[in-house]
Amino acid sequence: MIPTTYEARIVQQFSHPVSLVYEAWTRPMHIEQWLRPSESIRLSVKEFNFREGGEYFFDYVWADGVKPVRGKFLRIVPEHNIIFSWVPQPPDPDAGAETMVSVFFRAQGENRTEVEVLHTLFPNAPMCDCHNQGWSGALTLLSALLSEGQHNNLTTH
Numbered sequence: 001m002i003p004t005t006y007e008a009r010i011v012q013q014f015s016h017p018v019s020l021v022y023e024a025w026t027r028p029m030h031i032e033q034w035l036r037p038s039e040s041i042r043l044s045v046k047e048f049n050f051r052e053g054g055e056y057f058f059d060y061v062w063a064d065g066v067k068p069v070r071g072k073f074l075r076i077v078p079e080h081n082i083i084f085s086w087v088p089q090p091p092d093p094d095a096g097a098e099t100m101v102s103v104f105f106r107a108q109g110e111n112r113t114e115v116e117v118l119h120t121l122f123p124n125a126p127m128c129d130c131h132n133q134g135w136s137g138a139l140t141l142l143s144a145l146l147s148e149g150q151h152n153n154l155t156t157h
Helices: 018-023 028-034 125-147
Strands: 006-014 042-048 055-062 065-077 081-088 099-107 113-122
Touching: 006 125, 018 099, 018 113, 018 125, 028 042, 028 125, 113 125
Parallel strands: none
Antiparallel strands: 006 113, 042 055, 055 065, 065 081, 081 099, 099 113
């Protein structure tokens, strides 16, 4: 019997060119500003080797403590997609459960971008639901970052 896995899928439109939206995913200084479930949670990027086969290490700082996440970049096609593993670390109750995140960037004209986040291989529904909410919050923060003029530090080259 094949084990059941769960997946979270979020699609969001951005009123910015794909080059700008993509860049927000590629540098630690930008990621720390938005790749978190909500404003109340902080992200500290400890390692970020953005290349295929490169690894990352994040500390998410919650009110009740730090929840680290590790992963590896599996595929990078600039301005088209990024695929990476996502592995919660202790003390997270789901520590060791390796999942996969696929991010697709689709230009919708000159100044619009559709982003699809597909997070797969969850071993259970509660972990999936938690991450679905997390990605929704993160993309909302990314939209705010780009829309509030804070994208001035992002470059498009």
